[in-house]
Amino acid sequence: MSSNPSDSGDNPQDPLSEMLAKLFGGAGAGGMDPQELAKAAGLPSDPNAMAMMMQQVQAMFTASSEGPVNWQLAKDNARRVAATDSDPSVQPAQSREVDEALRLAQLWLDPVTDFATTSALGKAWSRAEWVEATMDSWKRLTEPVAVSISQALSNAITTQLPEEMKAMMGGASSMLANMGGAMFGIQLGQAVGALSKEVVSSTDIGLPLAGGTMALLPANVAKFGEGLDIPEAEIRLYLAVREAAHASLFANAPWLSSHLFGTIESYARGIHIDVSKIEEVARDLDPSNPESIQEALSGGVFQPERTPAQSAALERLETALALVEGWVDEVTAAATVNLPSAGALREMIRRRRASGGPAEHTFSSLVGLELRPRRLRDAAALWSQLREERGIEGRDAVWEHPDLMPTSKDLDDPKGFSKRRELLEASDSDVDAALTRLLNGDFDTPEPDADSSDSSDNSDSSDTTPGEGNDPGDNGKDDDGDAPEGGRPQA
Template sequence: MIRDILSGKSGVDPSQLAGAAGLPSDPASLQAMMMQFQKAMQQNSDGSINWETSVEQAVQIGRKDAVSTTPADRAQFEQAFHVAELWLGDVTAFDALPNTPKTMSRAEWSKATMPVWTELAEPVAMSISTALTNVLTEQAPEQFRDMIGQATRMIRGIGGTMFAMQLGQVVGQLSTEAVSGGDVGIPLLEDQAALVPQNVTAFGEGLDIPVDQVQLYLAVRELAHARLFRHARWLRLHVLSSITAFARGIHIDTDAIEEIASGFDPSNPEELREAMTNGSLIPPKTEAQNAALERLETTLALVEGWVDVVTAAATVRLPKANAVAETVRRRRATGGPAEQAFGTLVGLELRPRRLREAAAMWQKVTDAVGASARDDLWRHPDLVPTAADIDDPAGLVRRLEAAERGEAPEPDEFDVALEDLLRTAQEETDDRGTTSDDDSGTDGSRSTGSDEDPPPVP
C-alpha cells in the first residue's frame, strides 16, 4: 500500500491516511511529507531511523506564521533576564548559568530541543518497527517468509520513518505553544535558559497584565529551572533515564494491529485515528513501568514545586505576579494539544499530578530552615525528599531542624533493619569464635605436636 501511495497508483486517498496518522493532510504539506518520506527511505535502507526527518518536519511547522523578533523586543527580553538573575540571587543558593540566556524562534526551539525528544522517543519507535516485522513474519505464508525476512530492514525503516515524521509534527506543534526551554517540565536544554518571544506574547494576550511583567515572571521561572538542573548535575540524567526506562517497556499489541488491519476501511480513516489515539494499541503498563512512572512523577513534582516556590519568592516585587502564576498553573494542569499528542505518541504524560503538594512541602521547608538548607537537599539523590516527604512535610522539617541543631537523625526503617542485620552478623561471628576456643582443649592449652613438628607460627 505504501509503495502504491508513493507511486500514485493507489485508490487510497493519501490525505485521509495522513490525517488518521496525525500527519498534515493539506495537499502542499502532504506532497512535502511524501518527498521527505522517499528521501528518508533512500537514505536509511539499513533500517535505522533518520531523525533528521523529525527536525525537518518540526522546523517547517515552526516557520509557519513566524514573527521575527525586533531589536527592541530582544533588548526588552535581555533586560528581563538581567533583572531575573538579580532577583534569583536573593532567594536561592544556586549560581548563575555559565551561558547567557537567549531568545529563540519557534524553529530554533524545535532544532535545539530535538536531541532530547528523539532520545525519549527512540525506544517506542523501535518497538513499533519490531511489531511491524513480527506481525508480517509470523502471519505470512511459509513460501513468503524468506522474502519477508530479507525485507525486514526496509520494513523497520518504514515504521521508523513514519514515527520520526509524527514526532516532528508533535515537536513542531509544541514549538508553537512552549514559552521557554523548561516549559514542558523536562530539561530540554543543557545549561541554557531561553524564551520564545512569539509564544510569550501569545501567552500574555487577554490577561490584562503589562507585557513587561509577563516577560519578567517567565524569565525568572526559566532561569530558576535551568539553575536547578545546572546545580544538581545528576538530576538531568535521572529524569531522562526514568522516561526512557518507562518507554523501553512499551510494546505494541500486535493482535490489536491485526484486528484493525483486517477490518480497515480506507474510506473511513476515523476508525484508524481512534485506534491510534486512544492507546488501545499499547498494552497495560508493567510493574516495572509503573515503578519508573512513580519515580518520574515524584521527581517532576519536586522540580516544578521547587521552581514555583523560588519564583514566587523572587517575584514579590512584581505587582501582577500572582495573576501570572495562576495562569501558569492552569496552563500546566491542562497541557496543550501538542503535549497531549506527545503523550499519545510515547504513552507518557509529562505533567506531575502532585505539584501543589510538592510546592507546599518546599514552602514549609523554606520557612523552617531557610533557602540555603532547602537547596542543599538537591546536592545528592539520597538527600532529595521522597513521595513520603510530600505526604508528611512535618517529618522532613523535624529531621532538617534536628540536623541544624547537630542532633543525630532519627533512624528510619532502613537504618533499623541494617543495624539489626549487622548486630546479628556480629553475634554469629562471636559465637563462632567462642566455639573455636572451646575446641582447643579443656585447659585452654594448645598441642605443639611431636618433637619433629615445626614450632607453631605465632
C-alpha cells in the same frame, strides 16, 4: 491485459512493492490521497504540507535509513508544523529585551536561593530554533519507543505471514518493516512542532531540553499574555525568573538532569507494543487494497500500552517533575514578591502545568508518557515548609544527592518530612557506627555464660581474635539466638 501489474514494463516488480509504490506515490498516481492518510494518522490535512511530507516518506522507503526512524524526517516535519501560521525571526530589539529580563531574573533569584548564579547566556528563539535546539533530546526520549515499534512490525512480518505472502513480498519486506518507524517519525515531528507553538522557554515542560541554555520564545510569550490585563514586560520578566530558576537548579544539582532523562528512558524502554494487533493486521493485509494499510494506521495498531510496572515508573517520574516544578514555583514566588502581577501569573502557570496543553496530550498519546507535574502544589508546599524549618540553605541542600529527595509520601505530609528524615538519618548513623567499630576491631567478645549447660559445646572464647567474629557455624549469635552485644542493630 495481464492481471499482474508487474508483468508490464522492462523492470518488473513484485505485487506488494508496486502496491506500496502506488500507495506512497500520491493520489494522482492512483494511490492513497495524502489528505486521507493525514486524517488516518491524526496529522494536519493541509494539502501542500502533506504532499511534501509524503515525498519524504516515499524517499525514506526507497533509500536505506540509519536506525528504525528517519530523524531528519521528524525534524523537518516539526519545523514545518512550527512554521504554520507564521514563525517570524527574532528581531534585535526582542533579543535585547529577553537578555535584559534574564539578567535581572538572576539578580532577583540570588537572595532567595543558596545556588550560585549560572554563567549561561540568555537567548531569544523562534519556534524553529527551539525545534533545532531540542530535537536531540526528543530523539533520546523517544528512540526506545520507536525501536519497539519497528521491531514489533518487523517480527510480525517475518514470522507471522503465510509462506505464500512472504514469497510475494519480495523486495517490499524492508519497506514495510520500516513503515512503523516512518509513521512514528512523522507523528513525533507533529508533536514537537505543536509543542513549539506552546512553550515559552527552553525548560517550560520541566526538562532541560536544550542543555544549560536559558531561552525565551518572544512570539509565544506574547501569545501567552493575550487577553491578560498585564503589561508584556511584567509577563516576560516573570517567565524569565522561572527560566533562570530552572537553569540554576539544573546547574547546581548536576545529577538531576541525567536522573530525569534516565527515568524517562527506563520508562520508554519498558513500553509494550501490542504485537498481536500488528500480527492481525499483517495476516489480513490485502496487497491489492491500499486502503487496508490506511485502516491499520487509523486503528491504533502502533499505540503503546502501559503495564502496571510502567504505571509505577510514571508515578516516580511525576513525583520528580513535581519536585522540580514545585521548587521553581516556590523560589519564583519569593523572587517576584514585589511584582504586581506575580500572584495572578503564578496561579495561571500552576493551572497550565497541571492540565497540560494540546501538544502535551499529543505527545502523551504518541509515547504513552505524560510530562505533567500533577502534584505541583503539594511539592511547592513541601519546599515552603522546608524553608520555614531549615532556612534557604537547608531547603536547597536537599538537592545535593538523589537519596535525599522527598518521595510521593512526603508530598502527602510535607510537615512530617523532616521528622521522617531525622529518623532515617539516625538509623543510618547507627549502622555506620556499627560498621566502623567492626572494621576497627572494637567489638568486645562476650563472656561465656557459666550457667549455660551448652557452654562447653562452644569454641573457647580465647580462640576468637577480636574483630574476626565467631565460628561461622553459630551464625554470630549467642545460644539464645540473640545477636551479641555490639552486633548489628536490630531494625
